[in-house]
Amino acid sequence: MPLFPVSHPLLKRFDRWAAPALAVAGLALLLLETAHPLRRRTRPRAERWRRNVLLAAPALPAARLTLLPAMVGLAQLAAPAYPARQLARLPAPWRLALEVLLLDYLAYSWHRLLHAPLLWRLHRVHHCDLDMDLTTAWRFHFGEMLASIPYRAGLPALLGVRPATVLAYEAVFEACTAFHHSNWRLPLALESSLLQVLVTPRAHGIHHSVVHREAQSNFGVVLTLWDRLHRTLRLNVPQAAIRIGVPAYPDPATQTVARLLALPLAPPEPWARPDGSVPKRAAGETVES
Secondary structure: OOOOOOOOHHHHHHHHHHHHHHHHHHHHHHHHHHHOEOOOOOOOHHHHHHHHHHHHHHHHHHHHHHHHHHHHHHHHHOOOOHHHHHHHOOOHHHHHHHHHHHHHHHHHHHHHHHOOHHHHHHHHHHHOOOOOOHHHHHOOOHHHHHHOHHHHHHHHHHHOOOHHHHHHHHHHHHHHHHHHHOOEOOOHHHHHHHOOOEOOHHHHHHHOEOOHHHHOOOOOOOEOHHHHHOOOOOOOOOHHHOOEOOOOOOOHHHOOHHHHHHHHHOOOOOOOOOOOOOOOOOOOOOOOO
């Protein structure tokens, strides 16, 4: 069994069904965030979209040609191992539920690791975006996709998660990533209800704040469960008060595609503006807008 079976039947099924569904969902989110924006843009849309699409150009193929095949290849290689045999003894609904919970917890914990110094070199390319919308969901350095293979493909395989479940969860993962990065203003009552279970645009907008303690919260990708359990959930920040980005990189002129692709080679900057000041939230700004 090859490590990267790029033409495996499960991956062909993913291309046939999940990819078009994700494209339709992306188009719907684009229309919704245009008609009902959550936060006011600070930069021209065309400027950011061009940059984000060019960054996604190597990142998305890297995911399809390495990460997704590794999810299948490693899972099949590990299928005879002890964890897989133990999971196979569970009733089918229980096994599926446990696999999904394992995958979502790995997504949460991987996201927290991305904010640690070593992996932050890669992940800050995503966070440097000065606004946040659907295209931010695609703005990842291709190196981050490659770096995620041992954790996001290797650990599920070692834990005995089936490759079909991994790929099905990946489709949900990508749809939820697009949803919570979108700039769509849902009715507050609806979003409050969704937040009991799912990560939403308001919650993830707080994660992209230039205020450090806010950026160190709301790490969930699909479920808010893990943020609640680890006490990293933060919801009491007004959207109008959020400034998106990383304080060390406030100048859009320096965020060329070439510089962003080379950014992981540069040492991490302190969480402060170039003048040394540190963004803070005013004491009274604690009511959701």
